Amino acid sequence: MQTENYTITDSNLQQLLQALLSSGQKVVAPVRANNKVLFKEIKSASEVCSDHVQTTLSAKHLAFPRTEVLLQYKKTGKEVTINDFPFDAVPQTFLWGSRPCDAGGFAPLDGIFNWDSKDAIYNKRREQLTIISFSCTRHDDACFCTSMGGGPGNTAGSDMLITPAGNGTNIAEIITDKGKALFENYTSLFEEAMGADKEQYLTKIDKVFDTAEIKAKVEAFFESKVWKEQSARCMGCGACAYVCPACACFDIQDDKHGSKGSRLRCWDSCGFQLFTLHTSGHNPRETQARRWRQRVMHKFSYMPDRINVVGCSGCGRCSRACPADMNLAEHLEVIMKMEAEKI
Amino acid sequence: MKRLHQIVSELLASGKAKLVIGYEKGTGEKRRPAFISDANEVERLVFDSQCSHNLSVYLTKPEYKHVTEIAVFATPQTMRAVVRLAGENQFQDKKLSFIVMDQDQNALLIEGAEVLANHLGKEKIALSSAQEELLAKFEAMSREERFAYWKEQLSNCVKCYACRAACPMCYCTRCTVEVNQPQWISVPSSLQGNFEYHIMRAMHMAGRCVDCGSCEAACPLGLPLNIITRRMIKDIEASLGPDIVSMDTKSVLNTFQPNDKENFIR
Amino acid sequence: MENNIKVVAFVCNWCTYAGADLTGTSRIKYSSDVKIVRFPCTGRIDFMLLMKAFAEGADGIIVSGCHPNDCHYTSGNFHARRRWIVFKSVLETFGIDTRRIQFSWVSAAEGAKWAEIVNTTVERIKELGPYTEYRELAGVEAP
Numbered sequence: 114m115q116t117e118n119y120t121i122t123d124s125n126l127q128q129l130l131q132a133l134l135s136s137g138q139k140v141v142a143p144v145r146a147n148n149k150v151l152f153k154e155i156k157s158a159s160e161v162c163s164d165h166v167q168t169t170l171s172a173k174h175l176a177f178p179r180t181e182v183l184l185q186y187k188k189t190g191k192e193v194t195i196n197d198f199p200f201d202a203v204p205q206t207f208l209w210g211s212r213p214c215d216a217g218g219f220a221p222l223d224g225i226f227n228w229d230s231k232d233a234i235y236n237k238r239r240e241q242l243t244i245i246s247f248s249c250t251r252h253d254d255a256c257f258c259t260s261m262g263g264g265p266g267n268t269a270g271s272d273m274l275i276t277p278a279g280n281g282t283n284i285a286e287i288i289t290d291k292g293k294a295l296f297e298n299y300t301s302l303f304e305e306a307m308g309a310d311k312e313q314y315l316t317k318i319d320k321v322f323d324t325a326e327i328k329a330k331v332e333a334f335f336e337s338k339v340w341k342e343q344s345a346r347c348m349g350c351g352a353c354a355y356v357c358p359a360c361a362c363f364d365i366q367d368d369k370h371g372s373k374g375s376r377l378r379c380w381d382s383c384g385f386q387l388f389t390l391h392t393s394g395h396n397p398r399e400t401q402a403r404r405w406r407q408r409v410m411h412k413f414s415y416m417p418d419r420i421n422v423v424g425c426s427g428c429g430r431c432s433r434a435c436p437a438d439m440n441l442a443e444h445l446e447v448i449m450k451m452e453a454e455k456i
Numbered sequence: 457m458k459r460l461h462q463i464v465s466e467l468l469a470s471g472k473a474k475l476v477i478g479y480e481k482g483t484g485e486k487r488r489p490a491f492i493s494d495a496n497e498v499e500r501l502v503f504d505s506q507c508s509h510n511l512s513v514y515l516t517k518p519e520y521k522h523v524t525e526i527a528v529f530a531t532p533q534t535m536r537a538v539v540r541l542a543g544e545n546q547f548q549d550k551k552l553s554f555i556v557m558d559q560d561q562n563a564l565l566i567e568g569a570e571v572l573a574n575h576l577g578k579e580k581i582a583l584s585s586a587q588e589e590l591l592a593k594f595e596a597m598s599r600e601e602r603f604a605y606w607k608e609q610l611s612n613c614v615k616c617y618a619c620r621a622a623c624p625m626c627y628c629t630r631c632t633v634e635v636n637q638p639q640w641i642s643v644p645s646s647l648q649g650n651f652e653y654h655i656m657r658a659m660h661m662a663g664r665c666v667d668c669g670s671c672e673a674a675c676p677l678g679l680p681l682n683i684i685t686r687r688m689i690k691d692i693e694a695s696l697g698p699d700i701v702s703m704d705t706k707s708v709l710n711t712f713q714p715n716d717k718e719n720f721i722r
Numbered sequence: 723m724e725n726n727i728k729v730v731a732f733v734c735n736w737c738t739y740a741g742a743d744l745t746g747t748s749r750i751k752y753s754s755d756v757k758i759v760r761f762p763c764t765g766r767i768d769f770m771l772l773m774k775a776f777a778e779g780a781d782g783i784i785v786s787g788c789h790p791n792d793c794h795y796t797s798g799n800f801h802a803r804r805r806w807i808v809f810k811s812v813l814e815t816f817g818i819d820t821r822r823i824q825f826s827w828v829s830a831a832e833g834a835k836w837a838e839i840v841n842t843t844v845e846r847i848k849e850l851g852p853y854t855e856y857r858e859l860a861g862v863e864a865p
């Protein structure tokens with residue numbers, strides 16, 4: 114649909130959130146915990162944190178939880194009963210206060226979970242999810258959304274985007290049918306568009322590279338020693354992949370308890386040494402350098418090739434979370450500046 | 457910094473070090489691990505009070521297993537880990553040198569883990585005042601409150617295993633969390649698996665943890681992991697004697713005294 | 723409900739298991755709420771087995787073996803004793819209810835002691851009730 118513009122005051126915005134909560138809807142919003150800000154289910158509007166740049170973890174768990182119970186089984190005598198995923202039990206969920214890069218992060222997931230086969234469970238969770246994002250008026254040195262084709266006021270992926278315009282007012286953009294449905298339920302809270310350009314309210318982030326250029330570069334440098342140099346300090350944990358909105362690697366595991374159990378889809382990370390370890394003991398990605406190259410290649414070359422979307426929204430979470438200070442934007446910049454003969 | 461660069465250059469030139477693991481400027485004010493094997497790059501290296509990453513963690517990683525001559529920048533935390541790792545026979549085929557800072561912030565070269573062990577003081581690692589405060593608050597809690605506290609804290613743990621990856625003493629090539637027959641650590645993202653993981657890790661650190669704080673520093677979710685290790689060290693000292701970091705002390709669970717005291721076995 | 727408690731006993735083969743056998747042959751009656759798992763030695767009883775017992779439904783646990791100096795393998799129980807000293811401290815950090823674990827030394831000659839250990843433990847666990855607090859952790863999604 115065509116994006117529609119409205120205005121909403123701060124107090125009406127609060128009322129909108131309050132109305133969602135009072136009507137018993139599941140609302141997930143950024144909440145302060147342990148000096149970190151995390152997306153959690155809220156019960157009251159006052160829990161919402163708004164003075165942060167970015168949450169530590171992304172919101173991907175709303176469609177792709179850390180472990181998803183795909184099915185449950187039970188054996189009684191010779192009988193095996195299988196309980197399929199309870200599709201009807203997936204609640205309608207409102208993600209409130211996400212950033213444009215959080216919303217944008219769902220595009221690679223949508224692509225991956227609909228690439229060769231359509232993942233019914235993921236799609237069900239996505240269908241039930243309405244995303245109300247807030248444009249960024251601040252950023253930090255880890256943010257690089259503009260270089261990933263996004264931006265502090267980017268509408269892609271959000272159903273509704275709120276841009277704080279100061280003086281107690283906000284620009285509300287209704288982007289999708291889901292956003293429209295929400296708007297229509299609470300039309301009285303919105304006012305006519307004020308016609309102001311939202312750009313002036315957004316924080317400015319320089320675009321330092323371009324996704325098409327990166328793609329060409331990383332492909333050309335596949336055999337380069339740069340991967341080894343950059344990954345020398347990587348310790349092979351899963352922090353970067355687990356905080357990333359676009360990382361979708363998973364592992365299927367069984368949780369067995371005697372004659373019953375469940376089959377789970379669990380988050381995994383290509384950075385783990387075990388990720389590609391074969392039963393034979395052979396590991397095709399034996400060193401952290403190869404695993405780091407895979408991480409970068411997958412995001413910036415393979416995903417654009419296969420599902421036509423970059424596997425990164427430039428949210429900068431991996432760089433903030435990494436205990437070894439691996440800075441993705443900085444690493445990409447280095448690769449961008451490399452000359453062909455330096456391979 | 458000049459003296460530092462000189463020491464490193466000489467180590468590389470003489471072949472006493474084929475690889476230097478030090479620090480360089482990182483994002484913003486951060487310092488990050490730097491890996492150098494070319495004398496032309498020594499200018500990158502820094503060593504100041506901001507450098508905190510425990511670099512001994514890299515010495516046991518498979519990527520550096522085959523490099524024999526390595527020089528490492530060592531903070532007091534790193535020294536403790538190195539000495540304990542040497543005590544666990546992790547460096548038998550290595551020729552290690554260390555660059556440490558003396559009281560006047562001058563770089564000092566120490567060759568060999570044995571010499572480092574002698575250089576290592578008896579001082580414990582100091583906690584930040586915030587950590588002290590939290591620990592005191594924790595000590596005052598009842599059992600029920602402690603259980604509730606960890607339920608709350610562990611509800612944020614995503615089992616990314618950054619705490620394990622950053623811990624110099626977690627060098628097993630096959631960790632209990634990855635054993636699935638039997639499945640020791642429960643897989644679903646529930647509090648139970650998170651309790652199991654952290655209890656298991658604490659037990660595997662018993663008498664081995666050097667109290668370097670790397671696990672807590674690595675946790676992207678800010679879990680107060682120091683409480684676990686600190687309390688364990690304190691209790692071990694109270695019941696089994698001082699926790700001394702040296703090359704020849706055996707870790708508490710590796711040995712015993714026939715007259716070990718407890719008051720709960722009937 | 724309090725009749726439904728489960729106590730699991732992890733015992734060594736050489737002393738406590740033999741002791742429990744003696745309890746039986748001496749016709750000493752003791753609580754049937756205990757399920758015995760036999761191990762070669764207390765040195766073999768990994769702490770994770772205790773965690774798994776709680777997770778899978780145990781409300782109480784008994785760990786028992788040869789008295790110090792009597793271990794069939796000389797030092798298994800000395801190692802075990804240290805392990806339990808540390809384990810108890812770790813469990814207390816996490817607020818796990820250590821009243822639910824009874825450690826003891828029961829020799830092959832102490833049939834009566836075994837009955838007494840089991841009975842007092844079962845009684846205590848009945849008072850404490852089922853350990854649902856821990857089992858419920860499995861149902862709490864994180865994050």
Ligand code: SF4
Pocket residue numbers: 346347348349350351352353354384434435436437438439618
């Ligand atoms: S968070 Fe950092 S150390 Fe951990 S795997 Fe990612 S890049 Fe490596």
Ligand code: SF4
Pocket residue numbers: 612613614615616617618619620674675676677678679
């Ligand atoms: S680093 Fe933190 S979040 Fe990751 S596994 Fe350890 S405690 Fe959990």
Ligand code: SF4
Pocket residue numbers: 622623624625626661664665666667668669670671672685
């Ligand atoms: S457990 Fe934590 S404090 Fe102890 S040695 Fe490992 S990283 Fe350091």
Ligand code: FES
Pocket residue numbers: 734735736737738762763764765787788792793794795796797798799
């Ligand atoms: S054989 Fe009984 S404790 Fe070792």
